[in-house]
Amino acid sequence: MVKICCIGAGYVGGPTMAVIALKCPEIQVAVVDIASARINAWNSDHLPIYEPGLDDVVKQCRGKNLHFSTDVEKHVAEADIVFVSVNTPTKTQGLGAGKAADLTYWESAARMIGDVSKSDKIVVEKSTVPVKTAEAIEKILTHNRKGINFTILSNPEFLAEGTAIKDLYNPDRVLIGGRETPEGAKAIQTLRDVYAHWVPIDKILCTNLWSAELSKLAANAFLAQRISSVNAMSALCEATGADVSQVSHAIGTDSRIGPKFLNASVGFGGSCFQKDILNLVYICECNGLPEVATYWKQVIKVNDYQKTRFVNRVVSSMFNTVSGKKIAILGFAFKKDTGDTRETPAIDVCKKFDWDHPAHLQPSSPTSIKTVSVVWDAYEATKDAHGICIMTEWDEFKKLDYQKVYDNMQKPAFVFDGRNIVEVEKLRKIGFIVYSIGKPLDSWLKDMPAVA
Numbered sequence: 001m002v003k004i005c006c007i008g009a010g011y012v013g014g015p016t017m018a019v020i021a022l023k024c025p026e027i028q029v030a031v032v033d034i035a036s037a038r039i040n041a042w043n044s045d046h047l048p049i050y051e052p053g054l055d056d057v058v059k060q061c062r063g064k065n066l067h068f069s070t071d072v073e074k075h076v077a078e079a080d081i082v083f084v085s086v087n088t089p090t091k092t093q094g095l096g097a098g099k100a101a102d103l104t105y106w107e108s109a110a111r112m113i114g115d116v117s118k119s120d121k122i123v124v125e126k127s128t129v130p131v132k133t134a135e136a137i138e139k140i141l142t143h144n145r146k147g148i149n150f151t152i153l154s155n156p157e158f159l160a161e162g163t164a165i166k167d168l169y170n171p172d173r174v175l176i177g178g179r180e181t182p183e184g185a186k187a188i189q190t191l192r193d194v195y196a197h198w199v200p201i202d203k204i205l206c207t208n209l210w211s212a213e214l215s216k217l218a219a220n221a222f223l224a225q226r227i228s229s230v231n232a233m234s235a236l237c238e239a240t241g242a243d244v245s246q247v248s249h250a251i252g253t254d255s256r257i258g259p260k261f262l263n264a265s266v267g268f269g270g271s272c273f274q275k276d277i278l279n280l281v282y283i284c285e286c287n288g289l290p291e292v293a294t295y296w297k298q299v300i301k302v303n304d305y306q307k308t309r310f311v312n313r314v315v316s317s318m319f320n321t322v323s324g325k326k327i328a329i330l331g332f333a334f335k336k337d338t339g340d341t342r343e344t345p346a347i348d349v350c351k352k353f354d355w356d357h358p359a360h361l362q363p364s365s366p367t368s369i370k371t372v373s374v375v376w377d378a379y380e381a382t383k384d385a386h387g388i389c390i391m392t393e394w395d396e397f398k399k400l401d402y403q404k405v406y407d408n409m410q411k412p413a414f415v416f417d418g419r420n421i422v423e424v425e426k427l428r429k430i431g432f433i434v435y436s437i438g439k440p441l442d443s444w445l446k447d448m449p450a451v452a
C-alpha cells in the first residue's frame with residue numbers, strides 16, 4: 001500500500017491531501033505539522049481553515065485513510081511519497097530581504113527527511129519555491145542519505161482559496177516536473193498514477209524540474225498582471241468617463257484575452273501574488289536581468305498605487321479628513337469564501353486611514369487600539385458611520401437593505417465600493433454618495449484629487 005505524508009497542514013497541505021485521500025481510498029495519507037493547535041483543529045469539528053466543501057471531504061476520510069498528526073518524524077519515515085507544503089514567505093531580514101523567498105522552513109523539513117528516512121522516498125515540492133530549489137534540496141538529501149535514494153519532484157499547487165475543493169476536483173492541469181533520468185521518469189509516473197485516480201491524463205503535464213518550478217511563479221505573475229492591468233485602466237476610466245466593467249467585458253470577449261480575472265478592485269491581496277512576484281523579481285535580478293525584474297515589479301507598484309488611490313478617494317471625498325469619523329469596513333478577508341486575511345488590501349487601507357489623523361490627534365498609547373472595533377453584523381457596523389468601505393465581495397454585502405443602512409448613518413453618507421458589488425444607481429437614488437472603482441464618477445467626487 002502506498003503511503004503519503006505531507007509536511008505542512010496549512011491552506012494547501014490540508015485540502016490537497018484531503019482530496020487525495022478521498023479520491024484514492026487505497027492510499028494512506030498523513031498530514032503532519034509542528035503546530036499542534038492546527039493539528040488539533042484538523043482533528044476537531046472546527047477545521048483551522050474555512051473553505052467551502054472542505055468539512056465534508058475531511059469527514060468522509062478522517063480516521064480511515066486520512067490522518068492529522070504532530071508526529072512528523074514517524075510519518076515521514078514510513079512514507080513512500082513525502083509532500084513538502086510548508087510556508088515560504090518573503091524574507092524580512094538579511095540577503096534578499098523584502099524580495100527573496102525565506103526557505104528556512106523548507107530546509108529544516110528537508111534536513112529532517114534526510115535524518116529520519118530509512119527507505120527510498122519521492123520528495124515532492126508542493127510549496128511555491130524559487131527556480132532551482134530542487135537542486136538545493138537534492139544536495140541536502142544526498143549529503144545525508146546513508147544509502148537511501150531520494151528523488152525530487154516539483155508539483156506546484158494552483159488552487160485558489162475559496163474555491164480550493166472545486167479546483168482540486170477539477171484542476172485546469174496538474175503539473176509534475178522531474179529529472180530527465182530513469183529514476184526521475186519513474187517517480188513522475190508514480191505521482192501521475194496518484195492524480196490519475198480522478199484527473200484526466202491529458203491534464204497531467206510533465207516537464208523538467210525547472211520548468212515546473214518557474215511555471216508556478218509565471219502563472220501567478222501573469223494572473224496578478226491582469227489585475228494590475230485592469231486596475232490601471234480603472235484609473236483611466238475614472239478620468240475619462242468610461243466604465244471599467246464595460247471595458248473588461250468588451251476586451252474579454254476577444255478569445256485571445258478571455259473574460260476571467262478582469263475585475264477591477266481595490267487591489268489584489270492574499271499570501272501568494274505579491275510574495276511570488278517579489279520572488280520572481282529577485283530571481284531575475286540574481287540572473288542579471290534587471291529589465292525583466294523592473295517589468296514585473298511594476299505589477300506590484302500598480303497594486304500599491306490602486307490601494308493608495310482608493311484611500312485618497314475616501315479622504316478627499318470626506319472633506320479631506322477621516323479623523324474623528326466612523327468608517328465601516330465591510331469585509332476584511334482578501335477575497336470572499338475564505339477566512340484568510342494574509343496580505344489583504346483591507347489592512348493597507350485601514351493603516352492609511354490611521355496616517356490621516358492630524359498630529360495633535362495621533363493615537364499616543366496602546367489603548368488607542370480602541371479606535372477599532374469588530375462586530376459580526378453589517379447593520380451594527382454601519383450604524384452612525386460617516387462612510388462605508390467595501391473591502392471583500394461577500395454575497396451578504398450585495399443583499400443588504402441599503403435604505404435601512406442609509407437611514408442609520410451620518411449624512412452625507414458615503415459608500416466606497418472597493419469590489420464593485422453594489423448597484424450604484426440604486427444607492428445614489430437612496431441618497432448615498434457612491435464611489436465605485438473605475439465607474440463614472442459621482443458629481444461629488446469630480447474635480448477632487450484621485451492621487452496625492
Ligand SMILES: NC(=O)c1ccc[n+]([C@@H]2O[C@H](COP(=O)([O-])OP(=O)(O)OC[C@H]3O[C@@H](n4cnc5c(N)ncnc54)[C@H](O)[C@@H]3O)[C@@H](O)[C@H]2O)c1
Pocket residue numbers: 007008009010011012013032033034035038072085086087088105106108109126127128129157158159160161271272
Ligand atoms: N494558500 C494558497 O492558496 C496557496 C496556493 C498554492 C500554493 N501555495 C504555496 O504553498 C505553500 C504553503 O502555503 P499555505 O498557505 O498552505 O501555508 P500555511 O502557512 O497555511 O501552512 C504551512 C504549514 O507548514 C507548517 N510547517 C512549517 N515548517 C514545518 C516543519 N519543518 N515541519 C512541519 N510543519 C511545518 C506550518 O506550521 C504551517 O501550518 C507556500 O509555499 C505557498 O506559497 C499556497
Ligand SMILES: O=c1ccn([C@@H]2O[C@H](COP(=O)(O)OP(=O)(O)O[C@H]3O[C@H](CO)[C@@H](O)[C@H](O)[C@H]3O)[C@@H](O)[C@H]2O)c(=O)[nH]1
Pocket residue numbers: 128157158159160161162220223227260261262263264265266267268269270271272273334335
Ligand atoms: O479579477 C480579479 C481576480 C482577483 N482579484 C483579487 O486577486 C486576489 C487573489 O485572488 P485569487 O487568485 O482568486 O486567490 P488566491 O487564493 O490568491 O489564488 C492565487 O494564488 C494561489 C497561490 O499561489 C494560486 O494557486 C492560484 O492559482 C491563484 O489564483 C484577491 O484579492 C482577489 O480579490 C481581483 O482583484 N480581480
